[in-house]
Amino acid sequence: MSAFRRVLHQLKFDLLIFRRNPAATFFTVILPLIFLVLFTSIFGNNTLDNGAKVATLYVPGILTLAIVSATTVNLAITMTTRRERGMLKRTRGTPIPPWVFILSQMLAGAVIAVAMTVIISVIGRVVYGVSLQFETLPSLAISLVIGAMSFAALGLAMTVIISSEDAAPAVTNAIMLPLYFISGVFLPSDQVPDWVARIGDLFPVSHLNMALQESYNPFADGAAWPWDHWLVVLGWGLFGAVVALKLFRWTPNR
Amino acid sequence: MANDPLEAFVTTAIGVRDLKMHYGDFAAVDGIDLEVTTGEILAFLGSNGAGKTTTIEILEGFRKRTSGEVEVLGVDPERAPLSWREQIGIVLQESEPVPELTAGEAVRMQAAYYENPRNPEETLELVGLTSSADHRTRKLSGGQKRRLDLALALVGDPELVFLDEPTTGFDPTARRESWGMIEALRDIGKTVLLTTHYMDEAEHLSDRIVVIGAGKILARGTAEELADQVNAQTRISWKPDAADPRPPDRLGARVDSTTGQVQIDTKDSLVALHELTNWATEMGVSLPELNVARPTLEDVYLQLTEGHER
Numbered sequence: 001m002s003a004f005r006r007v008l009h010q011l012k013f014d015l016l017i018f019r020r021n022p023a024a025t026f027f028t029v030i031l032p033l034i035f036l037v038l039f040t041s042i043f044g045n046n047t048l049d050n051g052a053k054v055a056t057l058y059v060p061g062i063l064t065l066a067i068v069s070a071t072t073v074n075l076a077i078t079m080t081t082r083r084e085r086g087m088l089k090r091t092r093g094t095p096i097p098p099w100v101f102i103l104s105q106m107l108a109g110a111v112i113a114v115a116m117t118v119i120i121s122v123i124g125r126v127v128y129g130v131s132l133q134f135e136t137l138p139s140l141a142i143s144l145v146i147g148a149m150s151f152a153a154l155g156l157a158m159t160v161i162i163s164s165e166d167a168a169p170a171v172t173n174a175i176m177l178p179l180y181f182i183s184g185v186f187l188p189s190d191q192v193p194d195w196v197a198r199i200g201d202l203f204p205v206s207h208l209n210m211a212l213q214e215s216y217n218p219f220a221d222g223a224a225w226p227w228d229h230w231l232v233v234l235g236w237g238l239f240g241a242v243v244a245l246k247l248f249r250w251t252p253n254r
Numbered sequence: 255m256a257n258d259p260l261e262a263f264v265t266t267a268i269g270v271r272d273l274k275m276h277y278g279d280f281a282a283v284d285g286i287d288l289e290v291t292t293g294e295i296l297a298f299l300g301s302n303g304a305g306k307t308t309t310i311e312i313l314e315g316f317r318k319r320t321s322g323e324v325e326v327l328g329v330d331p332e333r334a335p336l337s338w339r340e341q342i343g344i345v346l347q348e349s350e351p352v353p354e355l356t357a358g359e360a361v362r363m364q365a366a367y368y369e370n371p372r373n374p375e376e377t378l379e380l381v382g383l384t385s386s387a388d389h390r391t392r393k394l395s396g397g398q399k400r401r402l403d404l405a406l407a408l409v410g411d412p413e414l415v416f417l418d419e420p421t422t423g424f425d426p427t428a429r430r431e432s433w434g435m436i437e438a439l440r441d442i443g444k445t446v447l448l449t450t451h452y453m454d455e456a457e458h459l460s461d462r463i464v465v466i467g468a469g470k471i472l473a474r475g476t477a478e479e480l481a482d483q484v485n486a487q488t489r490i491s492w493k494p495d496a497a498d499p500r501p502p503d504r505l506g507a508r509v510d511s512t513t514g515q516v517q518i519d520t521k522d523s524l525v526a527l528h529e530l531t532n533w534a535t536e537m538g539v540s541l542p543e544l545n546v547a548r549p550t551l552e553d554v555y556l557q558l559t560e561g562h563e564r
Contacts, residue, residue: 006366013355013363020354020390086349093314093346094410095339096367251316252348 003100010096010104011111017078018108023169024074028112029119032066035186036120036128045128052218055128059120060212061185066116067147068180068205071109073172075155079105080168083159084252092250102156102244109155110148117144131218139223140215146230147208150237154204156244163253179205204236266325267292267414267445268313273322275308275469282308284469285322292413295436295446297460299453301559305469306449307347310418313447314344327414340368343407343444347418350399353392357383357402360391361409368410380442381405381435397428404435408444415439417448421455433458453552467559481549484557488523490530491515493543501533515543 018024039058046054082088091101117140124130162171180186182200189197189206200206211229214220268290275283283305290296300306311317312324315331315338324330329338351360361378365371378384381401386394391402400420407415420436421429436459439446450456456463457477464474473483493515501507505526507518520526523546534541 009366010363013359016359017352017354082352086346087352089316089346090344090349090406091367093316093339093342093344094364094367095336095369097336 006100007104010101011107014104014108028066028069032062035062040128052131053129055124056130056216056218059124059130059216060209062120063117063212064185064209067113068151070112071148071151072155073176075105075152076158076172077168079159080162081165084165086252088250106149106152109152113144113148135223136215139225143211146233150233153237153240153244156248157240160243160247179203184209204233207232265292269325271323273324274320276320281469286471290447292445293443294461295440295459297456297463298449299456299463300466301451304466306466307418310416310449314416341413343410343412343415345403345407345417345420351391351402356388356390358387361405364406365409371409372411374409377405377409397431400432414445419449453555465558472558481554484554487519487521489547490518490526491545492541498539499537505530
């Protein structure tokens with residue numbers, strides 16, 4: 001079997017496993033949709049000067065949440081679990097090239113991220129009149145690919161510092177939840193103190209959020225190419241990839 | 255490797271010479287030699303901490319050794335290419351199936367990792383899981399999970415199968431079932447290296463037994479050969495009435511103070527029995543509860559490993 005078909009085969013199963021994992025689907029699929037409903041109910045869905053709906057401004061943060069959840073959070077938890085339960089070791093005992101297996105895990109996160117972008121954009125459009133601009137689609141696609149792959153690499157890297165299956169959700173949330181708050185995901189960055197936002201800007205969540213904001217900016221005039229944000233996200237992704245390549249373990253800790 | 259014309263002539267599946275695995279000052283494996291012939295089932299018998307799992311993990315390519323020569327299917331596991339794994343099936347001591355998949359899906363997912371896999375449905379049938387093929391793996395019983403482990407190890411149609419303590423923690427029924435499957439491996443011509451700390455399992459399943467203790471090989475051979483090696487003695491025992499006279503000293507009888515039994519341990523049970531019954535007939539002693547017990551493999555094992563625990 002060609003490497004490409006092997007990746008596709010594994011991807012099919014990884015997506016099936018994701019779909020059947022209630023915790024993963026709740027946090028990645030349901031929770032972001034709940035936030036869309038909550039934000040528009042709490043903060044309202046007024047019409048802006050140019051006729052765009054305010055809900056448009058909530059979408060990038062919600063997408064950031066969905067992407068990080070589909071990749072970093074999901075991979076950190078499931079890969080630690082699979083490692084500690086001997087599943088990764090079993091896989092390593094077969095002739096499947098490790099990179100095929102790992103790439104498939106990352107691609108599964110990317111597929112889910114794209115699906116969530118479509119779902120949130122369509123529901124946002126139909127229910128809340130969210131503005132979508134055709135011109136920003138290429139930029140959105142680049143943000144999605146860079147974001148999903150970088151955050152997936154960071155998820156794999158996080159398994160290195162998580163010692164047990166029980167610790168996985170705790171460690172992952174302890175890192176990600178505060179980051180969401182200081183990265184403009186839940187609150188607009190202008191509503192948190194400046195120094196807090198600056199700390200947030202050191203990390204990639206904030207930059208993925210800002211890159212996505214360019215694509216959903218109702219005031220934008222044509223396509224925007226947020227190179228600076230992409231580079232920061234990519235840099236973190238590269239860091240994650242190097243850590244994972246050097247230190248990722250296939251065998252349980254015990 | 256499957257197309258190698260020389261393969262048919264390779265008769266040594268596993269060859270190990272002076273294998274050592276040291277962790278600091280601790281020698282988990284302390285210079286062992288091992289040979290497993292193609293088509294045989296070899297049991298690697300030892301208590302916990304004897305070095306069984308360390309050795310098998312070195313053979314499986316999961317662990318780097320400190321020193322020694324190792325060849326598994328003609329290749330050093332430390333330098334083996336991924337294609338080497340086409341010919342090897344592994345049942346790990348502790349590994350769970352992916353809980354979100356059904357048994358059938360788990361086998362089909364793994365089948366695609368191999369160039370020439372067995373048919374997944376046939377593999378499930380081989381381990382008796384056909385009726386559970388559509389059940390999520392987390393709903394399977396302990397015994398069924400172990401069968402799935404075996405199906406996953408066999409779906410690549412390997413030459414050589416490693417089974418690391420395949421029945422540890424099983425109830426007697428589940429153990430018997432697993433034994434049946436492992437015997438089926440012999441029927442389809444697989445070479446099997448099995449570790450266990452159950453003597454009866456080693457005796458029942460394997461062609462040959464290698465006993466390991468404290469990282470060293472203590473004995474090897476068939477169950478009978480092992481019994482010979484330790485000069486295992488047959489025990490003749492009975493429970494005398496209080497009025498019975500003591501048997502003559504030349505029989506070497508002694509009284510077990512807890513059971514009140516009289517016991518004679520002997521290598522030559524026929525002669526001892528002859529003398530004992532002659533004496534008993536002469537003296538009019540009835541030898542109540544007379545019993546002749548051949549040494550069990552367990553006795554042999556305990557004698558072999560005596561002083562090698564850690």
